Amino acid sequence: MSEAPKTDHAYDGIEEYDNPLPGWWKWLFIATIVFAPFYWVYYHGGAEGRSVEDQFGIALAENTRLQFAEIGDLQPDTATVAKFMGKDSWVKVGKSVFRANCISCHGREGEGKVGPNLTDDSYKNVKTLGDIAKVINNGAGNGAMPKWSHRLHVNEVVMVSAFVASLRGTNAEGGRPPEGNKIAAWPEPPPEEEVEDEKEKS
Amino acid sequence: MEATIDSSTSSAQDSLEPDQFSYDDKIVRLFVTATILWALVATLVGLVVALLLVMPSLSGGLPYISFGRLRPLHTNAAIFAFAGNAIFAAVYYSTQRLCKARMWSDTLSQLHFWGWQLIIVAAAITLPLGITQSREYAELEWPIDILIAVVWLFIFGGNFLMTLIHRRERHMYVALWFYIATIVTVALLHVFNNLVIPAGWFKGYSVYAGVQDAFMQWWYGHNAVAFFLTTPFLGLMYYFLPKAAERPVFSYRLSIIHFWSLVFIYIWAGPHHLHYTALPEWACSLGMLFSLMLWMPSWGGMINGLLTLRGAWHKVAADPVLKFFVVGITFYGMSTFEGPMLSIKAVNALSHYTDWTIAHVHSGALGWNGFMAFGMIYWLLPVLYQTKLWSKKLMSLHFWTGTIGILLYIIPIYAAGLMQGLMWRAMDDTGHLVYPEFIETIQSVVPLWWLRVVGGTLYVSGVVMLAFNAFMTWTTRPAVYDIPVYTAPRLSKDYPDEPATESDLKDVPMLEAGKKLSVLGKMNWHRRWERLPVKFTVLTTAAVLVATLFELVPTFLIRSNVPTIATVTPYTPLELAGRHIYVSEGCYNCHSQMIRPIVAETKRYGEYSKPGEFIYDRPFQWGSRRIGPDLAREGGKQSSFWHWRHFENPTDVSPGSVMPSYQHLLDDDLKFNAIAPHVRAAAFLGAEYSEEELNNTEAVARKQSEVIAAEIVAQGGPAAMYDKQAIALIAYLQRVGTDLFKTPEPAAKTPADSPGDGEAAAADSEAGTTGNEATEDAQ
Numbered sequence: 001m002s003e004a005p006k007t008d009h010a011y012d013g014i015e016e017y018d019n020p021l022p023g024w025w026k027w028l029f030i031a032t033i034v035f036a037p038f039y040w041v042y043y044h045g046g047a048e049g050r051s052v053e054d055q056f057g058i059a060l061a062e063n064t065r066l067q068f069a070e071i072g073d074l075q076p077d078t079a080t081v082a083k084f085m086g087k088d089s090w091v092k093v094g095k096s097v098f099r100a101n102c103i104s105c106h107g108r109e110g111e112g113k114v115g116p117n118l119t120d121d122s123y124k125n126v127k128t129l130g131d132i133a134k135v136i137n138n139g140a141g142n143g144a145m146p147k148w149s150h151r152l153h154v155n156e157v158v159m160v161s162a163f164v165a166s167l168r169g170t171n172a173e174g175g176r177p178p179e180g181n182k183i184a185a186w187p188e189p190p191p192e193e194e195v196e197d198e199k200e201k202s
Numbered sequence: 203m204e205a206t207i208d209s210s211t212s213s214a215q216d217s218l219e220p221d222q223f224s225y226d227d228k229i230v231r232l233f234v235t236a237t238i239l240w241a242l243v244a245t246l247v248g249l250v251v252a253l254l255l256v257m258p259s260l261s262g263g264l265p266y267i268s269f270g271r272l273r274p275l276h277t278n279a280a281i282f283a284f285a286g287n288a289i290f291a292a293v294y295y296s297t298q299r300l301c302k303a304r305m306w307s308d309t310l311s312q313l314h315f316w317g318w319q320l321i322i323v324a325a326a327i328t329l330p331l332g333i334t335q336s337r338e339y340a341e342l343e344w345p346i347d348i349l350i351a352v353v354w355l356f357i358f359g360g361n362f363l364m365t366l367i368h369r370r371e372r373h374m375y376v377a378l379w380f381y382i383a384t385i386v387t388v389a390l391l392h393v394f395n396n397l398v399i400p401a402g403w404f405k406g407y408s409v410y411a412g413v414q415d416a417f418m419q420w421w422y423g424h425n426a427v428a429f430f431l432t433t434p435f436l437g438l439m440y441y442f443l444p445k446a447a448e449r450p451v452f453s454y455r456l457s458i459i460h461f462w463s464l465v466f467i468y469i470w471a472g473p474h475h476l477h478y479t480a481l482p483e484w485a486c487s488l489g490m491l492f493s494l495m496l497w498m499p500s501w502g503g504m505i506n507g508l509l510t511l512r513g514a515w516h517k518v519a520a521d522p523v524l525k526f527f528v529v530g531i532t533f534y535g536m537s538t539f540e541g542p543m544l545s546i547k548a549v550n551a552l553s554h555y556t557d558w559t560i561a562h563v564h565s566g567a568l569g570w571n572g573f574m575a576f577g578m579i580y581w582l583l584p585v586l587y588q589t590k591l592w593s594k595k596l597m598s599l600h601f602w603t604g605t606i607g608i609l610l611y612i613i614p615i616y617a618a619g620l621m622q623g624l625m626w627r628a629m630d631d632t633g634h635l636v637y638p639e640f641i642e643t644i645q646s647v648v649p650l651w652w653l654r655v656v657g658g659t660l661y662v663s664g665v666v667m668l669a670f671n672a673f674m675t676w677t678t679r680p681a682v683y684d685i686p687v688y689t690a691p692r693l694s695k696d697y698p699d700e701p702a703t704e705s706d707l708k709d710v711p712m713l714e715a716g717k718k719l720s721v722l723g724k725m726n727w728h729r730r731w732e733r734l735p736v737k738f739t740v741l742t743t744a745a746v747l748v749a750t751l752f753e754l755v756p757t758f759l760i761r762s763n764v765p766t767i768a769t770v771t772p773y774t775p776l777e778l779a780g781r782h783i784y785v786s787e788g789c790y791n792c793h794s795q796m797i798r799p800i801v802a803e804t805k806r807y808g809e810y811s812k813p814g815e816f817i818y819d820r821p822f823q824w825g826s827r828r829i830g831p832d833l834a835r836e837g838g839k840q841s842s843f844w845h846w847r848h849f850e851n852p853t854d855v856s857p858g859s860v861m862p863s864y865q866h867l868l869d870d871d872l873k874f875n876a877i878a879p880h881v882r883a884a885a886f887l888g889a890e891y892s893e894e895e896l897n898n899t900e901a902v903a904r905k906q907s908e909v910i911a912a913e914i915v916a917q918g919g920p921a922a923m924y925d926k927q928a929i930a931l932i933a934y935l936q937r938v939g940t941d942l943f944k945t946p947e948p949a950a951k952t953p954a955d956s957p958g959d960g961e962a963a964a965a966d967s968e969a970g971t972t973g974n975e976a977t978e979d980a981q
Contacts, residue, residue, distance in 0.1 A: 007454050011375040012299040014444045019453035022505065029463070029498035036491040044484060052483050056799035056810070063801045066633035093634060100638030100806060104856050105844055113855055114844045114918075144841040144917035150943050151808050151835070 067093070067155070074158045076133035078187075084162040085129070086189030094163030097156045101148070102164075110167040112176030115145065118164055119172040124180035129187070132161040220689045221370065225298040227683070229311040231586050233291035234579055236319060238669050240283035241575070243326075245662045247276040252658050255829070256651045258862040265866050266330040270788025274341045275329040280567055281339055281430060283322045288575035289434040290318070290358070293381050295582065296441040297362065300378055301369030302690045310361040317353035321346060332786035333404045337419045337821050339426050340395055344406040347396045355389040366735035370690040372697065373732040376457040379742075380437030382735070383465050386743045387429040390750075395422035401883035402876075405782070409887065412816025413480055413764050416824055417473065417757050421750070424472040431566065433464070435574050436503045439531065442578045444510055446523050452509035458728050460502025465742060467496045469749040474545035477554060478798035479824060480813040482763045486547065488753060493545030500538035507531040522598045526577030529605055533569025537562060552627070555794055555828040557647065558619030561612045568608045568661060576600070576668060583675045588683055592674035596667050604664035610657030618647035627802040635805055640831040641858045648860070697733065767814035769944040772889035773937065776903040776910075779877045780934030783867065783927055784823065792861070794825035795834040795938065808835035808939070815942055818889050830861055837940035842910055843917035845932045867928040872907070874900045874925070906933060 004019040043050050049058065074080050084090045099108070105115035116124055125140045126132050136157050139147035148157065165186055254260055254269045261267045294311065298304055305311050324346050328334070334341040342350070362385060366374065395418050398406025410418050444451050451457065473481055473489030508531055511518060518524040540562050544553050553559060584591050591597060625643040628636035637643055707717050731738050757763060773781060784790075797803055799810040811834050816822055840848075847854055850868055852861040878899040885891045895902050904924070910933050911924035923929060 004453075006450055009373065009375075009454065011371060011373075012296075012302075012441075012445075014375065014441070015450035016454040016457075017450050017452055018455065019509075021453070021456055021459060025456075025498055025502065025505065029495070032495045032497060035494065039491060040487065043487060052478060052799055056801070056804075059801045060804070063629075063633045063805075066631075089632075093632065096634045096638050100635060101839075103639065104840065104848075108857075114841065114847055141841075142916040143838075143913055144843060146838050146841060151839070 064153070068153070071155065074155050076130070076137060076154060076157050076161065078128045078130035080158055081129040081133060081161045081165060082187050082189050084158055085165055085186070087162075090159050091163050091166055093156075094159035094161070094166075097152065097160040098163050101151070102160070105145075107172070107175070109172035109175075110164070110170070111172035111174055116179045117172070117176040118167045119170040119175055120178045121168065121182050122178035122180045123183050126180075127183050129161065129165055132164050133157050136161060136164075220691045222687050222689050223302075223304050223370075224685050224687050226294070226305050226308055226311060227586055227685075229305065229308070229315060230291055230295045230582070232315050233287050233294060234582055234586065234672075236315070237284060237287040237291055237575060237579065238665075238672055240279060240287055240322065241572075241665045242662075242669055244276065244279035244284045245658070245665050247272060247279055249655070249658045249662050251276050252651065252655050254862070255860060256648060256655065258860050261862055263863050263865050265332070265787070265864075268787070268862050268864075270791045271330050271332055271334075273791045274334060274338075274788060275326060277339055278325050278329065278341065279322070281426070282325070285431055285435075285567075285571050285575065286318065286322075288571070288578065289384070289430075289438070290314070291582070292434065292438040292441065292578055293362065296377055296437070297365055297381065300371060300375045300441070301365055302371045302688065303365055303369045306361050306364035306368055310357050314353060314357045314361065317349065317357060321349055321353065324349070328404070332788075334786060334788065335396075335398070335406065335408070335821060336785040336788065336790050336823065337395070337408075337415075338423050338826065340392075340419065340422055343404055344396065344398050344400055345403060347392070351389065351393055354385070354392065359385045359389060363735065363739065369735075370692055372693060373729065374735060374738065375440070376451075376454075376461065377437040377440040378735075379461050379732075379738065380433045380440065382739050383461075383742050383746075384429050384434040384437070386739060387425065387433075387465075387469075387746050390743070390746065391422045391425050391429065395419060399883045399886055401879040405880070407880075407883040407887060408821045410820070411887070412819045412822050413482075413813045414758060415820060415822040416476055416479065416816075417481060417485065417754075419822070420475040421469075421472040421754070424475060425469060427563075427566070428464075428468040428471075431571050432468075432500075435534075435571060436464075438574055438578055439503070439507050439527070442581055443507055443524075443527050443531075446521070446527065446577070446581050447511055447514045447517060449510050449512070449514045452506050452512070455723075455725055456502050456506050458725055460499045460506070462745065463499035464496070464502070466745045466749055467492050467499055469746050470753060471496055471545065473753070474550065475826070476824075477545075477547050477550040478800060479796050480811050480816065482757070482760075482813070485753060485757060490545045490547060493542045497539065497542040500541075501535060504531055504535040504538070507534075522594065522601045523577050523581045525598075525601050526573045526580065529601075530570050530573035530577060533565050533573065533608070537566040537570065540565070551798070551800060552623040553619060554798075555826070556619035556623040556626075557615045557650075557827075558623065559827065561615035561619055564615065565608070565612050568604075568611065572608075572661075573604065576604070576664075579668065579672070583672055587675055587679040589675060589678045589680065592671050592678065596671045600664045600667040600671070603660050603667070607657050607660030607662075607664060610660060611654050612657075614650040614653035614657070618650040621650075622647050626806070627800070629802060635802065638806070640806070641856055644829065644860060645858050699730065764813040764817065766817075767812065767942060768946050770815055770817060770941040772818045772884060772891060773934070774902070774906055775877050775881050775895055775899045776906040776930050777934045777937050778880050778884060779872060779874075779903060780930035780932070781823075782880060783931045784934055785821070787864070787867075789833075790823050790825045792825075792827065792829035794828050794832045796824035797832055797834045803832075807832045808839075809942065811939075812942065815939065818884070820884070820887060830859075833935070833938060835939040837936050837938045841917050842913045842932050842936060843919040845935060846914055846919050846923075846928060849928050849931075864928070867931060868923070868926055870927050871925050872927045872930050874903050874907075877903050903930075910936075 004017050007016045007018045009016045048054060074084075084094075098106075098110075102115075105113055106118055107113045110118035112118065123131075125135050125145075135145060136152070137147065137149040139145045152160070168186065250267070251269055251272050254267075254272065258269070261269070265271065294305065321342075325342055328343065328346065329341060333343050335343060340347075362381065366378065366382075396406075397409045399409060400406045408415050408418075440451065440457070470492035471489050473485040474493045475489075477486050477490070479486075508528070511524070511528065514524075518528055543549055544558070544562060580591065580597050622643050625637045625646065630636050707720055710717075731741065795811075797807045797810045804810050844855060846868070848856070848861075849864040851863050851865075852859040878896075881891060881895060881899050885896060907924045907929045910929050911922070914923065914929075914932075915921050
């Protein structure tokens with residue numbers, strides 16, 4: 001490699017060459033500088049849909065569509081919960097919500113930890129399927145069960161209620177002893193066609 | 203031991219008579235010894251915290267050695283004790299030689315050394331006691347901060363600048379430029395990031411709140427990396443590498459360009475630590491763009507280092523000192539490529555809050571800082587102790603052990619970061635989280651954390667080899683050190699400027715401007731600056747300040763950066779006390795409080811965080827790593843009794859948790875009478891408190907603690923716990939992130955307008971953005 005001349009500098013015996021800036025170095029540096037105004041104009045030029053907030057809104061809408069487009073916004077009542085109890089794919093959604101939010105108190109299998117056992121036949125604040133959704137939405141037991149209405153989508157409340165209802169009778173091992181009162185069995189989920197009809201009507 | 207030689211023959215004299223002088227190597231020996239000792243401490247504590255992550259019960263419930271308190275000790279020891287003393291050793295050794303002058307004042311040198319060690323010891327005592335500001339790498343409380351400012355700026359900086367002024371070498375070498383930038387900028391960062399209102403000797407409240415506090419902290423945090431771990435080590439490299447390799451530096455011009463671009467651009471990059479947070483987006487974009495521009499200026503240093511070794515690679519093969527330098531510089535190149543890459547928002551969305559960041563900083567700290575310091579020490583030992591290094595073989599073994607240690611540390615941690623980041627965002631085709639349980643994502647990286655323990659152990663054992671080798675070398679020192687006396691003339695006052703440079707293109711027919719440009723490229727203008735240390739210092743300060751003000755002024759002045767939310771109110775006295783416990787225990791080391799507007803994240807934690815939610819947060823608690831889940835919406839998410847059980851034994855309620863037990867919070871009484879100063883400090887800084895809260899703080903706090911204690915009893919918990927520390931912490935946790943969802947005070951509206959319960963619940967479920975707008979309307 002050919003060597004540029006040395007400068008006449010010497011510091012404690014350290015000398016310096018007068019090599020020019022490497023070309024690739026110089027041009028990459030310039031490129032990173034030139035890139036900046038283009039990026040700025042693109043993202044901060046005022047065009048809609050490019051800000052982080054806009055992007056989030058779009059992604060959130062897309063996600064909600066993906067989850068709930070076919071069912072719309074549900075009513076968290078007994079009939080609706082009963083309807084979705086019979087739909088395995090939706091109960092699975094409820095299970096995912098349950099695992100994200102509920103297992104720290106109710107246990108992985110619903111066996112109960114700080115919160116009551118959900119796998120036996122006894123319930124403290126629930127008499128009907130709709131009551132499950134009500135307890136989830138509003139909380140219970142002096143805040144022992146927090147209120148979830150502003151954390152979960154109303155459909156998520158329905159799905160997780162359906163999942164919790166489906167836990168009944170699984171009598172998970174090592175669970176908390178039964179608390180509250182034995183209540184009547186859940187109503188049978190309505191037959192499939194009926195559900196489809198109702199959806200079309202609405 | 204050392205015969206002193208009067209260096210200042212006569213200060214009033216202004217002649218070109220040669221002076222006789224010697225160098226103060228005693229101070230260098232002190233700093234080298236301290237570097238080695240603190241390297242042992244820093245890496246050992248690092249190993250301990252790595253072990254605490256895989257075996258949380260190891261602390262035995264002793265609060266002083268829990269992860270949250272020890273992790274800041276590890277980072278502070280590594281940065282300020284180990285790297286700090288290494289910097290000082292380098293500065294004191296090289297500056298004297300580059301200036302042909304003894305340090306201006308031996309007394310100041312000694313004060314610097316002992317003052318700095320005192321600071322470190324104070325840190326090592328206060329951090330485990332939970333006395334902390336909770337701002338990363340600026341954890342130390344205000345009395346220690348004042349000591350740092352004095353020792354750094356006046357004692358070290360003063361001594362250094364006076365040495366420059368009294369130098370006998372006309373021009374300042376590039377290493378000195380980097381030292382100047384270091385001293386000036388670190389002082390600036392330290393002072394402005396640590397402005398607090400004291401609430402007693404051991405606690406200060408930041409004058410900045412929330413978004414602005416976060417901005418200032420990462421302006422500081424990022425540039426602590428820049429001006430404490432980068433520029434002084436580049437100075438170190440510029441002196442010790444050509445010395446050890448006995449080769450000229452590759453390019454003088456590259457030195458100039460990369461020095462100034464590095465100093466000017468680095469300062470802007472801080473906001474890239476806060477991508478997707480509540481920091482305004484324009485600031486993040488600036489941070490990202492300047493980080494990208496920083497890539498080449500950083501690599502300028504790497505090129506100048508590695509290309510200096512051209513024609514000397516045979517020496518590298520034979521000399522472990524050069525091997526340390528080559529690996530160190532290579533890691534510098536890697537991490538300064540990775541830095542700009544991580545600053546790209548899309549990449550950062552994945553990497554932020556994961557171990558990726560941890561791997562990144564350790565490739566820098568273990569590779570660049572560690573190995574450059576080790577190379578320097580091994581080169582210095584025989585020089586300082588005027589003997590042969592005790593064992594070259596052991597030095598070589600240290601090199602290989604250390605290198606393998608670094609790789610075994612960073613590779614698993616990169617994998618862990620990538621894995622956890624991908625698991626957090628994974629969604630199935632129905633739009634749901636694939637790994638809804640946070641614990642799952644931690645459990646999957648624990649085996650990789652074990653590998654890190656192995657890598658860390660190797661690295662620590664390398665440091666032990668260094669310490670042993672240094673000790674044995676010391677034992678073979680001569681009875682009396684030889685102190686060479688040098689002779690050099692003082693600088694005359696009048697130095698003729700170089701004759702105006704002529705363009706090589708003088709006779710070429712072309713535009714005059716082009717010729718001027720070619721003259722400029724010869725850098726003679728800079729040569730002039732190198733003769734003027736005070737002007738050089740002023741120019742460096744100006745470069746740093748201008749860049750700072752461009753970002754800082756808008757952040758503080760533009761009101762729309764932090765839109766007000768009417769329902770956000772100050773913390774109650776008890777919550778403030780709880781927040782103080784949260785800070786002291788170092789909860790921020792594992793838990794973030796900042797939900798980013800990313801769907802996978804809002805699904806997991808709830809509505810994303812808004813800037814207006816943090817106006818009473820002093821300091822901010824956004825965190826930088828999620829070893830546990832985000833807590834920004836923790837309020838009301840669990841029952842108070844759940845928290846109680848969780849502090850008692852986290853694995854009881856979340857099996858597989860790596861959080862240690864906080865039993866002492868359940869046992870220890872809360873000092874209700876100590877809450878008042880906190881409330882007064884918050885009130886002084888603008889939080890609205892009632893007369894009752896200010897004058898009768900204790901009673902107000904007790905009242906709320908009884909409510910929480912009663913809640914816990916009603917939920918099935920133990921009775922009569924109202925005076926325990928955990929109650930305050932629970933009060934705080936139940937408050938975090940809930941203000942956004944409160945219905946605005948009815949005072950602003952007529953009763954008829956106030957929404958019914960059903961409507962309120964519906965509005966609640968939509969939350970966030972709508973809640974935000976509604977409250978803005980209400981104002």
